Amino acid sequence: MVQLKSKRSTDPEAIAHVGLDVLENVLSYYIRSLNMAVSRDLDEKLDGLEVAKGTGKITTLLLVDRHPGIRSSVIAQLVMRDRSAMVRVVDQMEEQGLLTRRADDEDNRAQGLFITRKGRELADRIRPVVVKQSRDFFPDLSDEEHRTLITLLGRTYRRIVGLPQQTPA
Amino acid sequence: MVQLKSKRSTDPEAIAHVGLDVLENVLSYYIRSLNMAVSRDLDEKLDGLEVAKGTGKITTLLLVDRHPGIRSSVIAQLVMRDRSAMVRVVDQMEEQGLLTRRADDEDNRAQGLFITRKGRELADRIRPVVVKQSRDFFPDLSDEEHRTLITLLGRTYRRIVGLPQQTPA
DNA sequence: TCCGATTAATGGACTTTTGCAACTATGATT
DNA sequence: AATCATAGTTGCAAAAGTCCATTAATCGGA
Numbered sequence: 001m002v003q004l005k006s007k008r009s010t011d012p013e014a015i016a017h018v019g020l021d022v023l024e025n026v027l028s029y030y031i032r033s034l035n036m037a038v039s040r041d042l043d044e045k046l047d048g049l050e051v052a053k054g055t056g057k058i059t060t061l062l063l064v065d066r067h068p069g070i071r072s073s074v075i076a077q078l079v080m081r082d083r084s085a086m087v088r089v090v091d092q093m094e095e096q097g098l099l100t101r102r103a104d105d106e107d108n109r110a111q112g113l114f115i116t117r118k119g120r121e122l123a124d125r126i127r128p129v130v131v132k133q134s135r136d137f138f139p140d141l142s143d144e145e146h147r148t149l150i151t152l153l154g155r156t157y158r159r160i161v162g163l164p165q166q167t168p169a
Numbered sequence: 170m171v172q173l174k175s176k177r178s179t180d181p182e183a184i185a186h187v188g189l190d191v192l193e194n195v196l197s198y199y200i201r202s203l204n205m206a207v208s209r210d211l212d213e214k215l216d217g218l219e220v221a222k223g224t225g226k227i228t229t230l231l232l233v234d235r236h237p238g239i240r241s242s243v244i245a246q247l248v249m250r251d252r253s254a255m256v257r258v259v260d261q262m263e264e265q266g267l268l269t270r271r272a273d274d275e276d277n278r279a280q281g282l283f284i285t286r287k288g289r290e291l292a293d294r295i296r297p298v299v300v301k302q303s304r305d306f307f308p309d310l311s312d313e314e315h316r317t318l319i320t321l322l323g324r325t326y327r328r329i330v331g332l333p334q335q336t337p338a
Numbered sequence: 339t340c341c342g343a344t345t346a347a348t349g350g351a352c353t354t355t356t357g358c359a360a361c362t363a364t365g366a367t368t
Numbered sequence: 369a370a371t372c373a374t375a376g377t378t379g380c381a382a383a384a385g386t387c388c389a390t391t392a393a394t395c396g397g398a
Contacts, residue, residue: 032204036249
């Protein structure tokens with residue numbers, strides 16, 4: 001069971017009766033809160049794996065592995081970060097030997113990103129961890145409920161980042 | 170429609186066919202991503218309102234309004250933040266005249282937080298904004314789907330922060 | 339009733355992130 | 369060729385979060 005860090009300092013009794021006011025019915029509140037919790041938990045699970053600390057390294061690694069030659073600006077858009085923030089992530093990952101940059105043949109302003117052997121190995125290592133962590137984090141959801149969440153949140157996500165909606169099978 | 174900031178720099182074509190690898194089915198990925206987007210959007214909507222920049226000020230304000238004398242450590246637990254981080258939030262809000270600290274009658278180590286007139290007025294102002302923003306952010310969800318998300322995510326949230334589960338009506 | 343352990347709140351120093359704006363180089367437009 | 373837009377980059381400064389130590393008060397025995 002995933003629990004809040006240690007700091008369970010406050011008397012459990014004290015918190016049990018706290019109402020969240022209107023936030024009780026505010027979806028974004030739960031998203032913001034759960035984000036913190038789930039991100040921390042993931043960091044722990046990934047501890048030592050060179051991609052810890054969620055700055056988008058995981059997404060970058062997987063996307064580069066999946067799409068050789070992808071541009072950093074595309075990744076930036078998907079992870080909703082500034083281009084300049086992406087540069088730093090790529091810098092770091094290049095130093096770590098996880099990927100390489102190479103100028104695009106057609107457009108010399110752009111450069112494609114390519115995974116290295118080491119990067120691919122890492123990607124293969126973390127894929128199952130990431131998937132498992134996410135599922136394990138929500139033990140109180142049935143598989144169906146879990147799928148429902150992915151479907152609904154994915155819909156909004158795709159709209160926002162400009163990805164086409166999934167065709168309803 | 171909520172869209173990503175301005176920076177729609179990249180050619181829409183380039184992004185349309187990008188697959189997210191395993192992240193496609195990772196709930197935490199959507200939560201992390203949407204968190205960024207929804208938080209930014211809220212900041213914009215709240216611009217100028219003294220509680221912008223999501224450091225938990227909104228939650229703090231609403232909770233203090235709802236629960237006079239609540240302790241900062243309880244709020245810290247609910248917003249999943251370090252106690253020392255809470256101190257700074259409370260400091261700031263006290264300076265802004267939104268709330269006051271007063272030693273607890275029963276336990277002199279603790280201090281309760283109390284809202285001021287100004288704080289209450291602000292709380293009344295932002296309540297509808299927060300609720301509306303959250304709903305508007307998910308225009309592609311039906312009311313029922315929206316309720317479903319709140320129910321499911323709320324369940325996990327409550328478990329994590331140690332709030333009792335909602336009795337199924 | 340005194341001592342040690344515990345808890346609440348706080349303060350300080352530190353590291354990490356991040357967002358913005360400016361800059362270069364290349365490509366596109368007219 | 370002149371102008372404008374775009375990809376990537378860099379530096380800077382603000383903001384956030386973490387870690388650790390400190391103060392003060394309470395509680396539980398011996």
